[in-house]
Amino acid sequence: MTGSERVAVIGAGVVGACVGWNLARLGAQVVLIDAGQPGEGVTNWSFSWVNASNKTVRRSYFDLNVAGMAVHQALARDIGADSWWHPSGHLRWADPAAQATVLEAVDLLADWGYKVEVHSGAEVRRRLEPALAVPDAAPVVFYPDEAWVHGRRLVARLIRETVARGAEHRFDTAVCDISTRTDGSIRSVTLTDGNRLDVDAVVNAAGPDARHVAALVARQLPMRREPGIVTRVECSPVPVHRALHAPGIEIRPDTEASVVLHSRDTDALIDTDAEPAELARHLHASARRAVPALGSARISRTRVVNRPIPADGFPSVGAVPSVPGYFEAVSHSGITLGPVIGRLLSTEIVSGERDAMLADFRPQRFAE
Numbered sequence: 001m002t003g004s005e006r007v008a009v010i011g012a013g014v015v016g017a018c019v020g021w022n023l024a025r026l027g028a029q030v031v032l033i034d035a036g037q038p039g040e041g042v043t044n045w046s047f048s049w050v051n052a053s054n055k056t057v058r059r060s061y062f063d064l065n066v067a068g069m070a071v072h073q074a075l076a077r078d079i080g081a082d083s084w085w086h087p088s089g090h091l092r093w094a095d096p097a098a099q100a101t102v103l104e105a106v107d108l109l110a111d112w113g114y115k116v117e118v119h120s121g122a123e124v125r126r127r128l129e130p131a132l133a134v135p136d137a138a139p140v141v142f143y144p145d146e147a148w149v150h151g152r153r154l155v156a157r158l159i160r161e162t163v164a165r166g167a168e169h170r171f172d173t174a175v176c177d178i179s180t181r182t183d184g185s186i187r188s189v190t191l192t193d194g195n196r197l198d199v200d201a202v203v204n205a206a207g208p209d210a211r212h213v214a215a216l217v218a219r220q221l222p223m224r225r226e227p228g229i230v231t232r233v234e235c236s237p238v239p240v241h242r243a244l245h246a247p248g249i250e251i252r253p254d255t256e257a258s259v260v261l262h263s264r265d266t267d268a269l270i271d272t273d274a275e276p277a278e279l280a281r282h283l284h285a286s287a288r289r290a291v292p293a294l295g296s297a298r299i300s301r302t303r304v305v306n307r308p309i310p311a312d313g314f315p316s317v318g319a320v321p322s323v324p325g326y327f328e329a330v331s332h333s334g335i336t337l338g339p340v341i342g343r344l345l346s347t348e349i350v351s352g353e354r355d356a357m358l359a360d361f362r363p364q365r366f367a368e
């Protein structure tokens with residue numbers, strides 16, 4: 001591509017917004033399309049922790065997440081951090097039974113050159129988080145370079161800047177058809193509002209619905225079903241200053257008067273008879289044990305969402321050679337990875353340059 005082609009970005013969550021913003025900077029004509037409103041998908045129902053400490057399953061995946069953290073910092077310098085970027089580090093402590101595993105991870109991460117500190121509970125309360133009910137002598141791990149992101153605000157900011165560079169947008173309308181030329185290359189997208197847009201390329205950034213968009217070009221993108229439940233509670237003042245993992249619960253600030261709660265243990269109950277409201281109460285009870293000041297908080301909103309996870313658990317990013325002009329940008333950890341995926345994929349779309357960092361995450365690994 002020369003950089004002046006028209007590219008439809010399907011999905012304006014954090015991943016699509018990052019791809020669109022980078023494409024516009026490289027001179028492409030961008031059309032951002034979303035079935036709903038930008039940033040209201042999984043991006044708004046995420047724990048939103050920017051990290052690589054939880055990504056040690058494969059070295060190349062860890063490295064990609066470290067790059068994601070660095071590109072977030074660059075993005076904050078570029079567009080301004082305002083209310084979306086919160087580089088306040090991350091705290092983790094565990095029950096005595098799980099402490100050895102947490103500390104093993106610390107050793108591995110330190111070996112890999114990742115910044116990590118271990119403090120006592122008493123020290124953490126004195127220096128960082130006075131409201132935590134952590135035992136004085138418990139080891140608490142602090143990852144100073146980690147952060148959390150307000151996903152919806154980041155998306156809004158990126159879209160504003162992308163539109164200011166001349167991008168078009170179509171929201172509250174879904175892509176329901178993608179047509180190709182006789183040589184198989186992308187020709188146009190059709191929207192549920194009846195419009196058809198001629199485009200030279202499409203980016204599938206449809207999050208949990210990416211499988212359906214892939215099917216529009218007769219591609220099978222196998223995805224896992226791995227739902228998560230997230231609850232927002234209202235409280236003022238907000239008693240925590242950073243994202244943290246305590247036994248059985250993850251807590252992070254959200255707005256000036258709300259906190260987000262999530263737990264993998266509670267996710268495991270989603271497919272049982274338990275109603276979301278009951279699971280939300282469960283999350284709130286666990287949060288109260290870790291941060292007693294949250295006892296007076298009020299549960300405001302709860303949502304069960306599907307994680308956008310390709311079947312092997314890793315991102316699917318890049319061109320699909322059998323459909324020239326079709327690109328994928330589908331990933332769990334999309335909050336951490338959105339900016340780096342946006343940077344690498346937009347370069348690939350515009351210049352054809354394929355970055356080695358994506359070698360393990362190419363769409364071709366799934367049978368075409």
Ligand SMILES: Cc1cc2nc3c(=O)[nH]c(=O)nc-3n(C[C@H](O)[C@H](O)[C@H](O)COP(=O)(O)OP(=O)(O)OC[C@H]3O[C@@H](n4cnc5c(N)ncnc54)[C@H](O)[C@@H]3O)c2cc1C
Nearest residue numbers: 011013014015035041042043046049175207228333334336
């Ligand atoms: C419980 C939970 C906790 C998480 N915690 C973290 C975390 O701590 N750190 C982290 O990095 N990641 C985390 N994630 C993952 C992260 O939130 C996601 O990877 C990321 O938000 C995905 O962004 P996205 O833009 O791909 O998807 P979305 O935000 O869902 O955006 C996709 C968009 O595509 C649109 N769309 C779908 N189909 C169409 C169509 N046919 N036409 C037009 N538009 C369409 C949708 O309307 C939607 O707005 C978590 C996820 C969950 C569920």
